[in-house]
Amino acid sequence: MASASSVGNVLWHKQSKVNAELFALTYGAMVGELMRDLEKTDKIQEELDRMGHSIGIRCIEEFLAKSAAEHQGVSVGAALKSQMFTDTSELLKASLKMFLGVTAESTIKSDTSYTITLVDNPLTIFVELPEDRSELEYSQLLCGMVRGMLEMLQYDVTCKMTQSQLKGSEVNEMLIDLKQVLQEGAGEDYHDE
C-alpha cells in the first residue's frame, strides 16, 4: 500500500515545474492588485479564498486522476471509500506535495478536525507583511484550495491558517474542521418528489 508521501513524491517528480521565484512574484503581484482594488483586508481574504476554492475543485480531479494512474489508486482510493474524514489528511498531504512541492505534516485533533503543518511556504519567499496589513492572511488561497478539494469529496469544511510564519510563528499551520458531509451527487431538481 503506497503511503501518501511516496505517492506525492512520485507525482511531484512527474509534474512539469515552474520557477519558484516567478511563482512567488506572480502571487505577490496578484495580492498587490487585490489590495489596490479592494483595500479592506477581510474582502481581500474572501477573494483569495474564493480563488483558492476554484483552484481546489480543479486540482482534486487532476490529483485523483494522476494518482490512480500511478498506483492503481490504492491508498488514495481508500480515502475516497473510507468513512473516516481524517483519512483525507493523507490525501491533502500528497496533493500539496504534488502541486507545490511542499512536505506537510498532519495532526489529527478529533474525528472531525485535523491540522496540516507546512515548514516552508513557496508563496511567501520574499514577503514581509507591512505594519498596516498585519491582519492579512497572505496564504488564504491555500485555505480556499483545501476547502475546494474537500468539497469535491463531499466534505464541507472550514479551513483557516492558525499559524503563519509571516506573523512570527515558527511554522505555517492550517486547521481543517468538518462542518458536514454533503449529500451524494444530484442537485435538487433530481430529488424524488
Added chain:
Amino acid sequence: MSSTLLFVIVGRNEPLYEAEFHKRGGAGASSDAATRQNYFVLHSALDLVEKAAWATSGMYLKVVDKVNNQHVSTFLTAGNVKLLLLHNGRSEDSIRHFFQDVYELYVKLSMNPFYRYDTPIKSTDFDTRVRAIARRYLLQS
C-alpha cells in the same frame, strides 16, 4: 563627530532610507548642527555621483566627494537608486563589502510584493539588518 557615519539611500526624488551609525563608546549622539551639515554634504554630492556614474561601468563608485575630512562613497544600483555613505576615510574594502551586503538586502526588499519601487523604506527588519551589517564592516575599531 568623525566617529559618526551617515548612510542614506536616495531614490529618484527623495531619500528612501537614512541611518546614522556611531562607534560604540564614542561621543554620544552628534549635535543637530553636525547632523544637518552631514546631510548637506551628502546631498550636495549627488551631482557628483551622476558625473562619476558615467566614468565607470561598475556599480561601486568609490569616493565621489571629499569635504574637510569627510568622504562620500557611493554605490549606484541597477535601478538608479543611490546608496551614499558619509565617512572619514575607512578602507575601500570594508566599504565595498558594506555596500554589497546592503545591496543584497535592498534587492530582497524590492522582491517583496508589498514594497513599491522608489518609496520610503519603512521595514524595521531592513533597518535592523542594515545596522548589523554596519556593525560588522564599519564599526570595528
